[in-house]
Amino acid sequence: MRSRFNRVYYGWIMVAVLTAASFTQVGEFNPVLAVFMKPFGDDFGWSRAEVSLATSLGSFGGGLIGPFTGWLIDRYGSRAILVTCQVIYGTCLLSLTFLNGSLFHFLLAFSLGRMVVQGGTALATQVAISNWFIRLRGQAMGVSTLGTRIGQAILPAAIALITQAVGWRYAWLFLGGIVWVLGIIPSSIFIRRRPEDLGYLPDGGRLQEAIPRQADPLSEEALARVGGGILSAAPASALEPNWTLREALRSRSLWLLTFASALSFFFGAGINLHLYPYLTDAGLTVPEAVFAMSVYFAVAGAGAVVWGVILDRFPLRFCMAIGFLASGAGIVVLIFTNSLLMALVFGVFYGLSFGGLHTMTQVMWADYYGRANVGTIAGALLPIQLITNAMGPLFGGWMYDIHGTYSTAFTVYALFGFLACVWALAAGAPQLRPTTKAPVTAR
Numbered sequence: 001m002r003s004r005f006n007r008v009y010y011g012w013i014m015v016a017v018l019t020a021a022s023f024t025q026v027g028e029f030n031p032v033l034a035v036f037m038k039p040f041g042d043d044f045g046w047s048r049a050e051v052s053l054a055t056s057l058g059s060f061g062g063g064l065i066g067p068f069t070g071w072l073i074d075r076y077g078s079r080a081i082l083v084t085c086q087v088i089y090g091t092c093l094l095s096l097t098f099l100n101g102s103l104f105h106f107l108l109a110f111s112l113g114r115m116v117v118q119g120g121t122a123l124a125t126q127v128a129i130s131n132w133f134i135r136l137r138g139q140a141m142g143v144s145t146l147g148t149r150i151g152q153a154i155l156p157a158a159i160a161l162i163t164q165a166v167g168w169r170y171a172w173l174f175l176g177g178i179v180w181v182l183g184i185i186p187s188s189i190f191i192r193r194r195p196e197d198l199g200y201l202p203d204g205g206r207l208q209e210a211i212p213r214q215a216d217p218l219s220e221e222a223l224a225r226v227g228g229g230i231l232s233a234a235p236a237s238a239l240e241p242n243w244t245l246r247e248a249l250r251s252r253s254l255w256l257l258t259f260a261s262a263l264s265f266f267f268g269a270g271i272n273l274h275l276y277p278y279l280t281d282a283g284l285t286v287p288e289a290v291f292a293m294s295v296y297f298a299v300a301g302a303g304a305v306v307w308g309v310i311l312d313r314f315p316l317r318f319c320m321a322i323g324f325l326a327s328g329a330g331i332v333v334l335i336f337t338n339s340l341l342m343a344l345v346f347g348v349f350y351g352l353s354f355g356g357l358h359t360m361t362q363v364m365w366a367d368y369y370g371r372a373n374v375g376t377i378a379g380a381l382l383p384i385q386l387i388t389n390a391m392g393p394l395f396g397g398w399m400y401d402i403h404g405t406y407s408t409a410f411t412v413y414a415l416f417g418f419l420a421c422v423w424a425l426a427a428g429a430p431q432l433r434p435t436t437k438a439p440v441t442a443r
Helices: 002-006 010-028 030-044 048-076 078-098 103-132 137-166 168-190 220-225 245-249 252-281 286-311 316-335 340-369 374-403 407-426
Strands: none
Touching (some): 010 137, 030 048, 030 103, 030 252, 048 103, 048 252, 078 103, 103 374, 137 168, 137 286, 137 340, 252 286, 252 407, 286 340, 316 340, 316 407, 374 407
């Protein structure tokens, strides 16, 4: 049993732990908050725009701390940031059990928790997997994303059932509790910075086995022979990029990918927050709306894994373009949804595409610019993405409060999906810098 366990690449253990951590983050995501919209409106008289403001403030905050946390992750590793952020948002969720009608309490607790999720834990997860995988990065990222999608498929339904059975306060208690059990404890025990620290190569294999026996395993010459510890089995013609932040900021591809992904953050956050109230407004019963959302997020989970495998075989920009185009078309279907059948059609179509987009935006910086500074680069661009992530839900709530319908907001969301498709197609892979050293499989 011991020898069999030793044959398991530790990176996959990391993926399992990060998948569980991604599951616990969903308590700070829009689909869960959407279930609380109507109870908060009934009990406290809060409008949908006021409730949406919590996600917007949290996303703005995440954008502010992103550059700093990205630099910290590159310097000290993912574990410290991941565990610290989990403690903060787990405590914030538990505090909402004691909410007594104070809008300030709600906005402070939820936005603070969302801030560290968006600007801390999500970034730490992305960097950790990017460091442990190169050739199989898409698959590994897709599996870890599955935790988020499973959470989005299960937790809104669980929250709705708990709220109906014993009240929404116990729902917040449940959400906070799973963070401590499934997030903090495993992350503090198992997360490690890089595979080289444990004698591994990215994607599997042992560093010691890749170094010639006659060489000193600690010498610079020995490490140079295996590309500084990167997968030696990869084609020698392919190089792992190793861009600095300053070099990356001069790249045209970086800005096109940033703006395209920012649009997906805008319409994705807006759809996820307002989908539940929209479906119930469209005539679906509460069980039907919850079921449709669960199907959507379950399919999105499958889409994340399937697209992760595809990403390891086809160019990133073409995959992203297809994902954006299909997402925009899926939102068009949603605009005309007035039955459970149409809601399920939307869930399958949009779920497959948007689930994959999340995986793509997680791997794009490491794929194009390398592992060395991926946290710094991703963190520096995070404010742009999270500003749009903050504006998307707020825009949807604002349009609803003005017009009494989501039609205008959803039309804008669909148009943004089509525009992002054009920008993604224009974003070719940047030319490798002369600082590159490590052989990997080109993507």
